[in-house]
Amino acid sequence: MMRQEYWTLMDPCCDYCLHSWDNPCAKYVVCRVRGPFCHKSVECREKRQRRVKEVLYGSQGVRINIGASSCGLAAGAEKVIEAVKDGLRSMGVEAEISAVGCLGLCFMEPFIEIRSEDGPSPIYGHVSPENVGDILAKYFEEGSVDGAFAIRRRTGRFKDEERVPLLDELDVWRKQVKWVSRNCGVINPESIEEYIVTGGYEGLSRALTMKPEEVIEEIRLAGLRGRGGAGFPTWLKWKICREQSSEEKYVICNADEGDPGAFMNRLLAESDPHRVLEGLIIAGYAIGASQGVIFVRAEKPLMAARLEKAVEDARRWGLLGENILGSGFSFDVRVMRSAGAFVCGEETAMIAAIEGRRAMPRQRPPYPASKGLWDKPTVVNNVETLAHVATIMAHGWREFAKYGTERSKGTKMFCVTGGVKRTGAFEVPIGTTIRALVYDIAGGPREGRMIKAVQIGGPSGGCLPERLFDLPIDYESLQEAGAIMGSGGLVVIDDTNCMVDVARYFTSFTLAESCGKCIPCRVGTKALYDRLSAIVEGMGSQEDLQLLEEIGMMMKEAALCALGGTAPNPILSSLRYFRDEYEAHILEKKCPAKVCSRLVTYAINQELCVKCGLCAKSCPVGAIVKTADGHFTVDESKCIRCGTCVITCPRGAVEKR
Amino acid sequence: MSRRISSGNIIESLQNVQEKHGFLPRDSLIKLSQDTRIPLSRIFGVATFYHQFRLEPPGRVTIAVCMGTACHLRGNAENYEFLKRFLSIGPGRSTSDDGLFSLEKARCFGCCSLAPVVKIGDMLIGKATPRELQRAISRIREEILREEAARETRG
Ligand SMILES: Cc1cc2nc3c(=O)[nH]c(=O)nc-3n(C[C@H](O)[C@H](O)[C@H](O)COP(=O)(O)O)c2cc1C
Ligand code: SF4
Ligand code: SF4
Ligand code: FES
Numbered sequence: 001m002m003r004q005e006y007w008t009l010m011d012p013c014c015d016y017c018l019h020s021w022d023n024p025c026a027k028y029v030v031c032r033v034r035g036p037f038c039h040k041s042v043e044c045r046e047k048r049q050r051r052v053k054e055v056l057y058g059s060q061g062v063r064i065n066i067g068a069s070s071c072g073l074a075a076g077a078e079k080v081i082e083a084v085k086d087g088l089r090s091m092g093v094e095a096e097i098s099a100v101g102c103l104g105l106c107f108m109e110p111f112i113e114i115r116s117e118d119g120p121s122p123i124y125g126h127v128s129p130e131n132v133g134d135i136l137a138k139y140f141e142e143g144s145v146d147g148a149f150a151i152r153r154r155t156g157r158f159k160d161e162e163r164v165p166l167l168d169e170l171d172v173w174r175k176q177v178k179w180v181s182r183n184c185g186v187i188n189p190e191s192i193e194e195y196i197v198t199g200g201y202e203g204l205s206r207a208l209t210m211k212p213e214e215v216i217e218e219i220r221l222a223g224l225r226g227r228g229g230a231g232f233p234t235w236l237k238w239k240i241c242r243e244q245s246s247e248e249k250y251v252i253c254n255a256d257e258g259d260p261g262a263f264m265n266r267l268l269a270e271s272d273p274h275r276v277l278e279g280l281i282i283a284g285y286a287i288g289a290s291q292g293v294i295f296v297r298a299e300k301p302l303m304a305a306r307l308e309k310a311v312e313d314a315r316r317w318g319l320l321g322e323n324i325l326g327s328g329f330s331f332d333v334r335v336m337r338s339a340g341a342f343v344c345g346e347e348t349a350m351i352a353a354i355e356g357r358r359a360m361p362r363q364r365p366p367y368p369a370s371k372g373l374w375d376k377p378t379v380v381n382n383v384e385t386l387a388h389v390a391t392i393m394a395h396g397w398r399e400f401a402k403y404g405t406e407r408s409k410g411t412k413m414f415c416v417t418g419g420v421k422r423t424g425a426f427e428v429p430i431g432t433t434i435r436a437l438v439y440d441i442a443g444g445p446r447e448g449r450m451i452k453a454v455q456i457g458g459p460s461g462g463c464l465p466e467r468l469f470d471l472p473i474d475y476e477s478l479q480e481a482g483a484i485m486g487s488g489g490l491v492v493i494d495d496t497n498c499m500v501d502v503a504r505y506f507t508s509f510t511l512a513e514s515c516g517k518c519i520p521c522r523v524g525t526k527a528l529y530d531r532l533s534a535i536v537e538g539m540g541s542q543e544d545l546q547l548l549e550e551i552g553m554m555m556k557e558a559a560l561c562a563l564g565g566t567a568p569n570p571i572l573s574s575l576r577y578f579r580d581e582y583e584a585h586i587l588e589k590k591c592p593a594k595v596c597s598r599l600v601t602y603a604i605n606q607e608l609c610v611k612c613g614l615c616a617k618s619c620p621v622g623a624i625v626k627t628a629d630g631h632f633t634v635d636e637s638k639c640i641r642c643g644t645c646v647i648t649c650p651r652g653a654v655e656k657r
Numbered sequence: 658m659s660r661r662i663s664s665g666n667i668i669e670s671l672q673n674v675q676e677k678h679g680f681l682p683r684d685s686l687i688k689l690s691q692d693t694r695i696p697l698s699r700i701f702g703v704a705t706f707y708h709q710f711r712l713e714p715p716g717r718v719t720i721a722v723c724m725g726t727a728c729h730l731r732g733n734a735e736n737y738e739f740l741k742r743f744l745s746i747g748p749g750r751s752t753s754d755d756g757l758f759s760l761e762k763a764r765c766f767g768c769c770s771l772a773p774v775v776k777i778g779d780m781l782i783g784k785a786t787p788r789e790l791q792r793a794i795s796r797i798r799e800e801i802l803r804e805e806a807a808r809e810t811r812g
Contacts, residue, residue, distance in 0.1 A: 071767065258764075260765040299767075336666075
């Protein structure tokens with residue numbers, strides 16, 4: 001083990017500690033916080049407790065958390081960190097600055113939280129280098145939490161505490177259950193010590209004292225089903241794999257998150273990577289594998305880096321490698337970066353990619369559980385599924401099964417984006433209604449807008465109209481209504497969006513991502529796309545609608561993998577619920593939402609126009625002309641509907657009609 | 658770690674080549690084929706299958722327009738069309754004529770709450786509009802040209 005200047009919880013407390021590489025102690029993990037167990041020493045105990053406090057609140061007793069996962073960084077967290085440092089320096093205040101993950105409250109990134117053991121822990125949103133000085137001065141110099149989005153508790157010692165809401169009182173928080181995302185935005189994801197302090201690797205420690213069959217039984221009792229989309233019972237997959245006689249077995253963590261518009265896996269793995277890794281190790285133990293692979297999406301480099309760091313640290317402290325915690329179980333993990341292709345998320349395609357081939361799915365059965373990576377029995381599990389495994393093993397199946405419905409237990413993370421006030425990633429019990437998620441938690445429509453539908457499950461899912469928002473979100477109810485729970489992407493569609501355009505968008509996605517192996521998908525997605533394109537360009541006919549349905553049904557039956565098999569869902573569901581919008585495009589040649597550019601006309605609002613003439617100059621076909629009385633008008637016969645004038649006009653006077 | 662997983666994976670070899678050159682030069686692919694005894698056709702098959710790999714050298718600055726769902730709904734298709742026109746990138750091409758910019762489509766940066774998102778170089782622009790993009794690109798172009806001019810005068 002490497003020498004370090006200061007003592008961390010991961011190090012042995014004194015010479016009496018018997019834990020070593022050659023002879024690992026089974027209680028190593030639990031001993032870090034609650035020990036020592038093997039020798040009596042007040043000093044060693046106090047040393048631990050002091051360090052735990054230091055980890056939680058910094059050596060000065062105050063810690064400033066700054067959300068620095070991909071979304072926080074994109075919103076400018078790095079500059080905020082610098083500004084916080086400057087602010088503290090100029091006030092002469094000493095506090096620990098810690099880059100944490102994401103709270104899931106993306107609508108208010110970047111955020112900071114000022115934590116101390118007995119303080120109110122105010123959380124501030126939309127923090128910028130400009131306003132952070134003010135926030136810090138108010139807190140440290142005036143003792144006020146003014147300007148905070150919320151505080152975690154009322155202490156009575158800070159000014160303005162009454163005026164700031166408690167986090168637990170806000171709908172956006174109160175209606176969530178932070179089970180698997182409990183550490184997200186709270187701990188520093190790059191510190192294994194912080195994970196240990198919050199109870200990390202206790203699930204693994206417990207699992208290793210049980211028989212693999214008992215671990216599988218615990219997961220069965222919990223009722224955990226796969227969070228990657230299909231909802232297959234996790235224990236059953238494990239059991240089938242465990243029963244295979246092969247010496248060599250593999251377990252793969254599916255971190256390919258391909259739904260374009262969902263990021264709950266990224267958020268979880270970036271904010272709490274050890275939880276995912278711990279679940280993977282437990283899965284390996286349960287099925288009898290000695291190797292794991294984490295397959296990460298290329299577009300999410302920070303997620304890969306954080307998982308790599310977690311693997312490295314776990315290895316360094318003996319939580320990966322030979323004879324883990326003296327159990328005799330050996331396991332190692334490798335992180336592989338995908339080269340990008342949506343179909344890689346499909347398990348057999350992913351296996352092909354790991355073997356270095358083009359990611360093309362193959363016929364199942366045989367399922368990977370009997371014939372997977374290098375033809376050996378392999379379990380593929382989603383990031384969130386594995387994080388649930390670790391949490392269940394630490395807290396027991398009963399705690400998990402408290403939430404959810406009869407057939408689908410526990411919680412699920414959802415990404416809510418699109419036309420709502422509060423976009424973000426929220427964790428709710430399975431069975432929560434769409435309405436509660438979209439209106440209570442995400443805050444409902446944006447100012448002046450109207451929500452018309454949600455699209456659940458990305459390109460494989462379907463849309464559901466507003467009147468069905470009281471449906472509970474679980475695997476079965478949504479399927480009956482023509483959508484799927486999927487991996488948890490939920491896009492809110494409002495009156496500025498066109499349903500036909502949305503369907504065409506998803507079809508363009510599946511068309512581009514079809515691997516081309518089977519004809520129903522390769523040709524089917526193209527045929528669907530061509531029909532939809534005709535419709536949005538005003539050249540569709542009623543027969544096209546029938547054709548869309550026929551091709552769609554054919555693909556559902558005949559495609560080799562679920563990419564092709566679910567590709568028609570966005571179309572079929574919007575045809576079911578929003579047929580009138582299709583018909584408006586076909587019969588009236590109108591796009592009701594004014595999105596489809598071929599079906600809108602451009603006109604100049606003379607009341608707003610200041611007659612600067614810029615639009616006329618910018619128009620590539622000279623369709624904007626000055627009339628004799630000095631007005632500018634659009635000549636519809638020339639206009640090619642490129643929209644350049646809309647962008648050019650400084651007054652917003654060019655309107656779509 | 659077993660050698661089976663860590664070696665012989667052409668995807669990772671190609672990732673390394675691209676890391677080094679910014680794209681996959683023909684000669685490197687031929688050399689890789691000779692070194693690994695994997696047929697060139699298979700290597701080419703893999704290289705063209707995955708989005709990450711580029712067979713054409715990229716421009717000095719890469720502009721990636723997010724084509725994820727949230728960004729689409731908030732109008733990134735318009736931004737993309739605008740950029741294509743503004744950078745005068747012809748059909749089937751991805752690099753502007755002056756070789757300064759290459760334009761690509763990306764699949765969700767995972768920052769959907771900032772939609773629509775465009776990434777210019779390492780800089781993410783949230784809530785992007787054509788006007789803002791125009792400004793950012795003009796600024797970068799000027800910077801590059803100024804740098805080049807300075808280098809030339811220095812000789
Ligand atoms: C086209 C396609 C894309 C998929 N993408 C993902 C993905 O991004 N993440 C994921 O976990 N599962 C994805 N899946 C599902 C996987 O094939 C597999 O069912 C899942 O990883 C199993 O894990 P679970 O049982 O823990 O859910 C995808 C399936 C298909 C057909
Ligand atoms: S359904 Fe599509 S993605 Fe799946 S195997 Fe067939 S062609 Fe490939
Ligand atoms: S650019 Fe706008 S303000 Fe100027 S002439 Fe055209 S419509 Fe009028
Ligand atoms: S859809 Fe563009 S960042 Fe997610």
